[in-house]
Amino acid sequence: MIEFKDVVVAYGKHVVLNRLNFKAGAHEKIAILGGSGRGKTTMLRLILGLVRPDDGKIFIDGEDITVLSEVHLRDIRQKFSIVFQEGALFDSLSVKENVAYCAREYGNYSEQAIESQVRSLLKRLDIEDTIYQMPEELSGGMQRRVAIARSLASCIPHIMLYDEPTTGLDPIAADHLCSIINELSSGPPSERPGLIIVTHRVRDAAIVAERFMYLTDRIAFDGGIDELKATKDPELRHFVNELFCG
Amino acid sequence: MARLQDLYMLGVTAPVVALKKPYYFREILEQMDYAGPGSFSITLLVALFIGMALSLQTSAELTSIGFNMYTGKIVGLSVIREIGPVAIALGFAGRVGSGMTSELASMTIEHQIDVIRVFGVSVTKKLVAPRIIGSIIMLPLLTVIGDFVAIIGGYFIAVFTFHQSGPLYWSQIKEMITLENFVTGAVKPFAFGYIIAVISCYMGLSAHGGAKGLRLATTHAVVFSIVAIIVIDFILGRVLLLIFRSA
Numbered sequence: 001m002i003e004f005k006d007v008v009v010a011y012g013k014h015v016v017l018n019r020l021n022f023k024a025g026a027h028e029k030i031a032i033l034g035g036s037g038r039g040k041t042t043m044l045r046l047i048l049g050l051v052r053p054d055d056g057k058i059f060i061d062g063e064d065i066t067v068l069s070e071v072h073l074r075d076i077r078q079k080f081s082i083v084f085q086e087g088a089l090f091d092s093l094s095v096k097e098n099v100a101y102c103a104r105e106y107g108n109y110s111e112q113a114i115e116s117q118v119r120s121l122l123k124r125l126d127i128e129d130t131i132y133q134m135p136e137e138l139s140g141g142m143q144r145r146v147a148i149a150r151s152l153a154s155c156i157p158h159i160m161l162y163d164e165p166t167t168g169l170d171p172i173a174a175d176h177l178c179s180i181i182n183e184l185s186s187g188p189p190s191e192r193p194g195l196i197i198v199t200h201r202v203r204d205a206a207i208v209a210e211r212f213m214y215l216t217d218r219i220a221f222d223g224g225i226d227e228l229k230a231t232k233d234p235e236l237r238h239f240v241n242e243l244f245c246g
Numbered sequence: 247m248a249r250l251q252d253l254y255m256l257g258v259t260a261p262v263v264a265l266k267k268p269y270y271f272r273e274i275l276e277q278m279d280y281a282g283p284g285s286f287s288i289t290l291l292v293a294l295f296i297g298m299a300l301s302l303q304t305s306a307e308l309t310s311i312g313f314n315m316y317t318g319k320i321v322g323l324s325v326i327r328e329i330g331p332v333a334i335a336l337g338f339a340g341r342v343g344s345g346m347t348s349e350l351a352s353m354t355i356e357h358q359i360d361v362i363r364v365f366g367v368s369v370t371k372k373l374v375a376p377r378i379i380g381s382i383i384m385l386p387l388l389t390v391i392g393d394f395v396a397i398i399g400g401y402f403i404a405v406f407t408f409h410q411s412g413p414l415y416w417s418q419i420k421e422m423i424t425l426e427n428f429v430t431g432a433v434k435p436f437a438f439g440y441i442i443a444v445i446s447c448y449m450g451l452s453a454h455g456g457a458k459g460l461r462l463a464t465t466h467a468v469v470f471s472i473v474a475i476i477v478i479d480f481i482l483g484r485v486l487l488l489i490f491r492s493a
Contacts, residue, residue, distance in 0.1 A: 045360065048360075048364055050363060050364070070363075070368075074366035077363070077364050077365075077366060078366065080364070082364055084357040085357070086356065086357075088356055088357040088358050088360070089358075090358055090361075091358075101365065102365050105268075105365065105367055150361075154364070154365050
């Protein structure tokens with residue numbers, strides 16, 4: 001469903017992604033690992049057409065999205081939900097208004113219907129009590145859960161994208177969030193929504209993903225958890241060991 | 247060059263998309279409230295002291311050569327055609343423009359703009375167009391009020407410090423309210439409001455790189471707005487003079 005062909009992205013003279021090739025199916029659970037500044041977030045933004053590559057092609061369901069206009073990209077984006085690092089909640093809006101953002105934008109729903117939909121999503125993520133609170137009043141873990149609720153309210157995603165969702169959370173909150181992420185993509189492998197999580201925390205990746213990639217400026221590793229643990233690549237070995245120890 | 251092209255595209259597309267449905271009336275009202283009533287006190291203060299300073303310098307110079315009866319004329323002409331629109335636009339760029347930039351830059355850096363785009367909402371329509379509309383409605387209103395306050399400030403100095411005739415001052419101000427002066431003073435704030443909002447929104451939406459990026463975006467927005475105001479003031483002044491003086 002997602003295919004990167006020789007994708008190049010550079011910020012000024014710094015080449016972040018260099019001839020990156022990558023394929024992902026619709027129901028896969030993928031973790032993209034890598035250090036800071038390696039282009040993990042850029043990969044997610046490329047999938048959504050939020051940035052265009054300097055070279056190469058990106059196909060979503062066979063359609064080259066690098067040539068699509070912002071208007072046509074809207075249809076592509078409907079296939080995904082995304083939770084950005086730190087949640088990216090609208091800080092001037094309450095939890096309810098954040099989650100109801102799309103419903104208010106597109107639907108002609110009654111206030112009662114909106115409240116009911118928001119409550120049901122928040123209940124699913126165990127944060128119903130926060131409905132009238134402002135984002136700044138919530139803990140980091142709660143903010144991420146509100147962001148997940150908001151992303152689920154916008155569409156029924158084929159693939160859910162997570163950008164370092166556990167950054168800044170304590171281990172208990174991080175584990176809780178990972179179990180929620182796991183649950184949202186649970187079900188038979190041919191039916192469940194897929195997920196792509198980018199993170200530098202191998203522990204979190206191991207909870208939610210089945211396929212692991214290590215990103216340098218291209219995919220330096222691609223395999224399952226056993227292959228990851230057994231890797232002989234010194235950089236990846238160091239990276240993985242260090243994070244397991246941490 | 248590419249940034250200039252993007253800025254131009256934003257300036258052209260925002261008014262066009264604003265005419266299409268859905269209409270964001272609430273956002274427009276919010277921006278009008280922020281740009282207008284929120285800037286009211288600073289506009290009054292700036293305008294009052296500009297009028298007083300202008301009257302002070304003019305009266306002092308004209309009194310020394312025996313022409314102090316023209317104070318009202320010079321203050322009125324300067325305030326309505328030039329100093330009022332420019333000074334109030336500069337204050338507007340500093341307060342409203344920098345606020346727009348920092349808000350949008352913060353949203354960009356924290357990926358809130360990305361979220362809006364992922365939801366399929368047009369950022370230009372939802373965030374940029376209401377700011378442009380708010381500015382082109384409120385800046386002319388603030389300018390009219392500011393011009394009036396500046397003229398009153400000038401009156402106080404002329405009458406109470408230089409003991410000039412109050413009725414003479416007002417009669418000369420009335421003489422200055424001609425079609426040419428009115429149009430010149432009224433057209434400029436529309437253009438300034440538009441350019442301040444476009445530059446401020448563009449700088450905010452193209453920000454990157456955390457706190458430093460936010461600082462740079464805000465600084466660039468204010469600096470480019472100030473330069474644009476002064477350049478556009480000259481160009482419009484020249485064009486309007488050609489129109490009225492050749493008619």
